[in-house]
Amino acid sequence: MSTINLKRLAEELNLSASTVSRALRGSHEISQETKDRVKALAEKLGFQPNPHASSLRQSKSNTIxxxxxxxxxxxxxxxxxxxxxxxxxxxxxxxxxxxxxAFAREKDILQVLRNGRVDGIMISVSNTTTSEEHLQEVNRSGLPLVFFDRIVESIDVPRVSTDDTDAAFKGTEHLVEKGCKRIALLSMSGLLSISSRRRNGYLNALKKYGMETDGLQVECGTDDETNRRLITALLQGPNPPDGIFAAVEKLAINTYEVCRQLGVKIPSQLKIISFSNLSVTALFDPPLTTIVQPAYEIGKEAAAVLFKIIQKKTLVPGEKKSVFPSHIVERASTGG
Amino acid sequence: MSTINLKRLAEELNLSASTVSRALRGSHEISQETKDRVKALAEKLGFQPNPHASSLRQSKSNTIxxxxxxxxxxxxxxxxxxxxxxxxxxxxxxxxxxxxxAFAREKDILQVLRNGRVDGIMISVSNTTTSEEHLQEVNRSGLPLVFFDRIVESIDVPRVSTDDTDAAFKGTEHLVEKGCKRIALLSMSGLLSISSRRRNGYLNALKKYGMETDGLQVECGTDDETNRRLITALLQGPNPPDGIFAAVEKLAINTYEVCRQLGVKIPSQLKIISFSNLSVTALFDPPLTTIVQPAYEIGKEAAAVLFKIIQKKTLVPGEKKSVFPSHIVERASTGG
DNA sequence: TTTATTCACGCAAACGATTACGAAATTTCT
DNA sequence: AGAAATTTCGTAATCGTTTGCGTGAATAAA
Structure with missing residues (x-):
């Protein structure tokens, strides 16, 4: 394109390319006077080092x-x-x-990333992921890797997530406190540890309060139509729940849709709580009680940890496994 | 890292690096037998060409x-x-x-991108952008550029957007048909052409039906608190509107919040329609009538056009300026 | 003044892939 | 069979930066 490169800059200044490079990078081997002269012209000409040449030489992409x-x-x-x-x-x-x-897609992506294009990877794994080999290979290759939210427990890399078990426990307990006697769990199928953690929180709560779980655990999938059928069956069954704990936002929405269709009143007939980071749930009919994850902070922390690994700084123990608390935003869907 | 490169591959095969390179890229200058041998080993060793070396040599980043x-x-x-x-x-x-x-941030980003890191740029400009110089410079540098949604009219690059004027006209007309006599416009301040297009659609509709606009156009900003104050003032004024056309989703949400606080009934006292791509507006209280933009298609088309430019294919006239129609999803917030 | 240091810079070799050019070896054409 | 063309591959230059090493000059130490 513009083809203004180091050599050209050097010629203009009657200097060598190496001196110009060092000057721009602030090397102490270059006199202040020369540095100023170089930087001035570089600024004027809008020079920017070619990122590919730079990355090639330094084997560092400045990209995650x-x-x-x-x-x-x-x-x-x-x-x-x-x-x-x-x-x-x-x-x-x-x-x-x-x-x-899609597992296949995830494998392809990680495969392609193992070639120096990036200095590190942050990943939240797909819910159809059935093997860890592709992740292990990235890890073995020495490419910095960080998990967030959807973690693979068995792989030893830093992870950033929320206290799913605890949050699910409290969410379920919230329903109990609001008077629910039969609480159903809606969760996504798959092997994700996040699913089982949330399920455990739900089960722990029901056990604590001596409540039944038979026929109250529904595994849903990605298709809305199917989910609505499953939920409809649940609500029209012989012994319907009076409370629903949705492990993911999507399922709470499906539930709302079904309730509207069936004429089930929320919260009088059925109370609902759900993991969700959608702020407009406050405008729902009725407003949905949510368990909100500190998503922004999770992103920041995961990135911060990744950069620490990239810069080979040693992590303090808390950074190898950081857990951010979620919090319940109580609204009318679980109101009394 | 793994440092498996062309040279190493070549040594294993008793070939030169150039032959290996050509074989992998399917050059006709290489015998089928050699190609097979090379590809087999490359596959086995999981070789992937170093992207920086490749990009440097070809001055092509395969990145947008x-x-x-x-x-x-x-x-x-x-x-x-x-x-x-x-x-x-x-x-x-x-x-x-x-x-x-943030305008400053936008300038910085485009500045940094003018160095070969990417083969092309898609941008939807910030609403605080007050100058075009940074965009013109990108364009002048020959770096392929495509606008989507938020367009800068005066810069001659391909653009992908929706029929804002028409959609706004129809949205406003929808309110008229539902019986509104005084329709207010809530829009974001700024110089964006998209804002003025939507305003024009609104104004055209009101003119067609001979309706008044005095004191009914409210310019909002990014701060929710301020917006709510403005909307409150509007609704509590001497001559309040009975219909609201929100140019962006955020303002419809602010309106719902205010109405809830003031006890204004939607749609009986006030009808609302808004541009929005949020599907859960169907669960709002009451469900919000929206003007939905084909966002996914806009993204696909903008990318497709960008790739055409990158590959120096000539664009058919329609691709220089493609307009995707938005459509109204009628719900209870404008119900009769 | 002589000898070490330090300073400020240039030379040239990387980084890893692509490609113009050339050169054997083989095939095809007269 | 000899010339021409084709096939198949290697040599080396190149993309633009960075950096180890070397070198002359200036400065400090002896």
């Missing part, structure tokens, strides 16, 4: 990758927001990759 | 940049989704940059 299941989801958007913020402060660039919850 | 005001917004997430889809099919990588509606 964020791999996530979807972006059309407030939680992940907020994470991206946090990531972008710290990346930009560090002068880093951010590549984004979407898996659309 | 998407610059947008925010990601925590369904419209932009859906656009990203579309972009990522076509990029991945083309084997391209996607860098994401957020301006947070």
């Amino acid at each position: 990758a964020v791999v996530l299941p979807e972006i059309e989801n407030n939680f992940f958007s907020q994470v991206m927001n946090g990531v972008e913020d710290v990346a930009q402060k560090k002068g880093y660039h951010v590549l984004i990759y979407l898996t659309h919850e | 940049a998407v610059v947008l005001p925010e990601i925590e917004n369904n419209f932009f997430s859906q656009v990203m989704n579309g972009v990522e889809d076509v990029a991945q099919k083309k084997g391209y990588h996607v860098l994401i940059y957020l301006t947070h509606e």
Whole structure:
């Protein structure tokens, strides 16, 4: 394009390319006078070092990758927001990759990233991921890796998440406190540890209060139509729940849709709480009680930890596994 | 890292690096037998060409940049989704940059991108952008550029957007048909052409029906608190509107909040329609009538056009300025 | 004044891939 | 069979930066 490079700059200044390079990078081997002269002209001509040459020489890309299941989801958007913020402060660039919850796609992406294009990877794994080999290989290759939200427990890399078990416990307990006697769990199918953690929180709470779980655990999937059928069956069954704990936002929305169709009154007939980072749930009919994850902070922390690894700084123990508390925003869907 | 490179591969095969390179790229100058041998070993060793060396040599990064005001917004997430889809099919990588509606940040980003890091840029400009110089410079440098949604009319690059004027006209007309006599416009301040297009659509409709606009146009900003005050003043004024046309989703939400606080009944006392790509507006109380933009398609088209320019294919006239129609999803907030 | 140091800079070799050019070896054409 | 063309591959230059090493000059130490 503009083809203004080091050599050209050097010629204009009657200097060698190496001197110009050092001057621009603030080397102490160059006199202040020369530095000023170089920087002045570089500024004037709008010179920027070719990033590919730079990266090739230094084997450092100044770029990180964020791999996530979807972006059309407030939680992940907020994470991206946090990531972008710290990346930009560090002068880093951010590549984004979407898996659309497809294992094959996730494998392809990680495969392609193992070639120096990025200095590190942040990933929230897809819910169809059935093997860890692709992640282990990245880890073994020495490429810095950080998990966020959707963690693979068995792989020893730093992870940033929320206290899912505890939050799910409290969410379920909230329903109990509001008088629910039969509380159902709506969760996504799959092997994600995050799912089982939330399920455990739910089960722990029901056990604590000696409540039944039979026929109250519903595994849903990605298809809205199917989910609505499952929920309809649940609500029209012989012994319907009076409370629903939705492990993910999508399922709470499906529940609202079904309730509207069936004429089930929320919260009088059925109370609902759900993990969700959607602020407009406050405008729902009725307003939805949510468990909100600190998504922005999770993104920031995950990025910060990644940069620490990239810069080979040693992590303090808390950074190897940082957990951010979620909090309940109580609204009318669980009102008395 | 793994440091498996062309030279190493070549040594293993008793070939020269150039032959290996050509074989992998499917050159006709290499015998089929050699190609097979090379590809087999490359596959086995998981060889991938160093992207920086490749980019440096070819001055081609296989990367595009998407610059947008925010990601925590369904419209932009859906656009990203579309972009990522076509990029991945083309084997391209996607860098994401957020301006947070800050002009200075936008300038910095575009400045940094003018150095070969990307082969092309897609941008939706910030609403605080007051000058075009930074965009003109990108354009002059020959770096492929495409606008989407928020367009700068005076710069001659391909643009992908929706029929804002027409959609706003129809949205306003929808309110008229529902019986509104005094329709207010809530819009974001700034110089964006998209704002004036939507305003024009609103004004055209009111003119067509001979309706008044005095004191009914409210310019809002980014701060929710301020917006709510402005809307409160509007609704409590001497001559309040019975219909509201919100140019952006955020302002419809602010309006709902105010109405809830003031006890204003929607739609009986006040009808509302808004541009929005949030599907859960169907669950609002009452469900919000929206003007939905085909965000995913806009993202796909913008990316497709960008790739055409990058590959120096000539654009058909329609591609220089493609307009996707928005459509109204009628719900209870404008119900009779 | 002579000898060490330090300063300020240039030379040239990397980094890893691509590609113009050339040169054997083989095939095809007269 | 000899010339021409084709096939198949290697040599080396190149992309633009960074950096180890060397060198002359200026400065400090002896």
